[in-house]
Amino acid sequence: MNIVVDYGNSSAKVGIFDHHTLTDKRVFREEEALKDFLQNFPADHFIISSVNTDAHTVGSWTTAKKKFILHYTLPLPVKNLYATPQTLGVDRIAGVCGAQQIFPATNCLVIDAGTCITYDFVDAQGNYHGGSISPGLKMRFDAMHTFTARLPLVHAVADAALIGNSTETCMQSGAIFGLIEEIEGIIRRYSEKFDGLKVILCGGDTGFFENKLKASIFASPELVLSGLNSILLHNVSR
The missing domain is CATH 3.30.420.40 (ATPase, nucleotide binding domain)
Incomplete structure (x- = not known):
C-alpha cells in the first residue's frame, strides 16, 4: 500500500493507494491525528507534498520502507x-x-x-x-x-x-x-x-x-x- 499526503495550509489530505487505485481518503485538520494515523498504518511507500509544514518531520511518523518528499x-x-x-x-x-x-x-x-x-x-x-x-x-x-x-x-x-x-x-x-x-x-x-x-x-x-x-x-x-x-x-x- 502507498500513502500520499497533500499537506496544505489548513489541513492534510491523505490518499491510500493500491498501486494506481485510490482505496481510501482521509482529511486531517489536527497534526496529532495525522501523526497517530501514520504511525499505525502499515504502508510500503510514502510521499508528501507540503506547502508550509516540515515534510521531513511528517515523514518520520510513518514506518514505510521507502519515503519521498516532493x-x-x-x-x-x-x-x-x-x-x-x-x-x-x-x-x-x-x-x-x-x-x-x-x-x-x-x-x-x-x-x-x-x-x-x-x-x-x-x-x-x-x-x-x-x-x-x-x-x-x-x-x-x-x-x-x-x-x-x-x-x-x-x-x-x-x-x-x-x-x-x-x-x-x-x-x-x-x-x-x-x-x-x-x-x-x-x-x-x-x-x-x-x-x-x-x-x-x-x-x-x-x-x-x-x-x-x-x-x-x-x-x-x-x-x-x-x-x-x-x-x-x-x-x-x-
Missing part, C-alpha cells in the same frame, strides 16, 4: 520545462502528473480552482510547459471588499443572476460570470492551439464550476493525490 529535484514522470522549477508549486506539478496518468500521450490542460486559479499544460509527449495563475473566486470577492471604501464582503451563490439589481448581486455577477468567461476563454485558446486537448478540473471549487462550464471537462477532485501517487510509483520503480 521537491523540484525529485525525478518526475513528466519532463519539467518550467524556467524556474524551484519556484513551481508542488501541487501544480502533482496535478499535471495526475493528468498524464489519466490521459497518457494526450495534450492536457489542468485547471485547479482553489484560492488561485492555476492553468497547467502537459503535452502528448509528456513535457510540462507551465501555464498561468489568476485570482480565485473567494480572492476576487475579498479584493473588491478590501481595496474599495464601500463595497461589502459578499460570497458566491450557486444561482447568481447575470444582471445584478443590488450592489451585492452585481458583485456576485461580476466575480462568478467573469471567472467563468475567463476559464472558458483559456480553454478555447488552448483547444485552438493543441489537438485533442483534454481539460481536467480539480481543486476546492470543482463542484461549483463543473456544471457551469460549457466546455467539455473531466472533473477530478483528487487529481493532486493521484499525481502524487504517480510520482511515488515512478521513484519506487527507479
Whole structure:
C-alpha cells in the first residue's frame, strides 16, 4: 500500500493507494491525528507534498520502507520545462502528473480552482510547459471588499443572476460570470492551439464550476493525490 499526503495550509489530505487505485481518503485538520494515523498504518511507500509544514518531520511518523518528499529535484514522470522549477508549486506539478496518468500521450490542460486559479499544460509527449495563475473566486470577492471604501464582503451563490439589481448581486455577477468567461476563454485558446486537448478540473471549487462550464471537462477532485501517487510509483520503480 502507498500513502500520499497533500499537506496544505489548513489541513492534510491523505490518499491510500493500491498501486494506481485510490482505496481510501482521509482529511486531517489536527497534526496529532495525522501523526497517530501514520504511525499505525502499515504502508510500503510514502510521499508528501507540503506547502508550509516540515515534510521531513511528517515523514518520520510513518514506518514505510521507502519515503519521498516532493521537491523540484525529485525525478518526475513528466519532463519539467518550467524556467524556474524551484519556484513551481508542488501541487501544480502533482496535478499535471495526475493528468498524464489519466490521459497518457494526450495534450492536457489542468485547471485547479482553489484560492488561485492555476492553468497547467502537459503535452502528448509528456513535457510540462507551465501555464498561468489568476485570482480565485473567494480572492476576487475579498479584493473588491478590501481595496474599495464601500463595497461589502459578499460570497458566491450557486444561482447568481447575470444582471445584478443590488450592489451585492452585481458583485456576485461580476466575480462568478467573469471567472467563468475567463476559464472558458483559456480553454478555447488552448483547444485552438493543441489537438485533442483534454481539460481536467480539480481543486476546492470543482463542484461549483463543473456544471457551469460549457466546455467539455473531466472533473477530478483528487487529481493532486493521484499525481502524487504517480510520482511515488515512478521513484519506487527507479
